[in-house]
Amino acid sequence: MPELPEVEILRRHLQPLLAGRRVADVLVSRPRAVRPGTPEALASAMRGARFADVGRRGKFLLFALVTRGKARKVVGHLGMTGRMYLEPSDAPRAKHEAVSIALDDGHERLVFEDPRGFGRFTTDRSSVDALGPEPWDESLDAGGFAGALRGTRRAIKIVFLDQSVVAGIGNIYASEALFLAGIAPGRAANTVTANQAKRLLDAIRVVLEAAIASGSKATLDFASGSDGLFYHGSAGEGPKHDERFRVYDREGEPCPRCRSPIRRSVDGGRSSFWCAKCQA
Numbered sequence: 001m002p003e004l005p006e007v008e009i010l011r012r013h014l015q016p017l018l019a020g021r022r023v024a025d026v027l028v029s030r031p032r033a034v035r036p037g038t039p040e041a042l043a044s045a046m047r048g049a050r051f052a053d054v055g056r057r058g059k060f061l062l063f064a065l066v067t068r069g070k071a072r073k074v075v076g077h078l079g080m081t082g083r084m085y086l087e088p089s090d091a092p093r094a095k096h097e098a099v100s101i102a103l104d105d106g107h108e109r110l111v112f113e114d115p116r117g118f119g120r121f122t123t124d125r126s127s128v129d130a131l132g133p134e135p136w137d138e139s140l141d142a143g144g145f146a147g148a149l150r151g152t153r154r155a156i157k158i159v160f161l162d163q164s165v166v167a168g169i170g171n172i173y174a175s176e177a178l179f180l181a182g183i184a185p186g187r188a189a190n191t192v193t194a195n196q197a198k199r200l201l202d203a204i205r206v207v208l209e210a211a212i213a214s215g216s217k218a219t220l221d222f223a224s225g226s227d228g229l230f231y232h233g234s235a236g237e238g239p240k241h242d243e244r245f246r247v248y249d250r251e252g253e254p255c256p257r258c259r260s261p262i263r264r265s266v267d268g269g270r271s272s273f274w275c276a277k278c279q280a
């Protein structure tokens, strides 16, 4: 499932391809993707507008559009295995196409493909408005971060997944950051000390920045026809870059620090990977 780094890489890929392009038409094949809005609302918000910018908040893409001087935003979310890419309009339609946006003279289109049906392409902004700060936000300092963690007894890993303390982290990068900071995923958030919270915030930034750098390089390394998609577990021909993970999906393999076997445990129905010796 794509997390902040994968979405950021896609954003950087789509931004120059879409900026300045005009929306000629909007075709919604799966109304579920635009919920809680309607296909008609999406079409009337987008038709005739120009893409001004492609931004990102957490795991969401923010398509900024302008029509007759009025700004509009459309929110995109890849869900579990979604993809967004441009292709010629006469290419065969993808089996799981959810939304297709015809651009300019109609020779090219932006496609949102969503095999699992968990993604979104919608004018509804409520999910984005509920997000906590970006990991690099100036408002997120070590003191504030520690304070937010003190407010809950839930496992630290679960706190990350709900996006309210910090946006963009999912299962993979939560495991990675907790390993780097030496904190066990099942640890009650309110027992994390101020020093540990600072270490954890630093670790979050380090793993996300490294993943963006590594994924950006990988997408550039695609011979041609890169669609900007790069994330762990994605099918397709891209190079596998899961070797960048220190503990994620490495149950039974030696810890990179102490060589004891990596454990897998389940927090809130999701797997955590960690070292019982290095993390407490």
Ligand SMILES: [Zn+2]
Residues within 6 Å of the ligand: 255, 256, 257, 258, 259, 260, 275, 276, 277, 278, 279
């Ligand atoms: Zn270890």
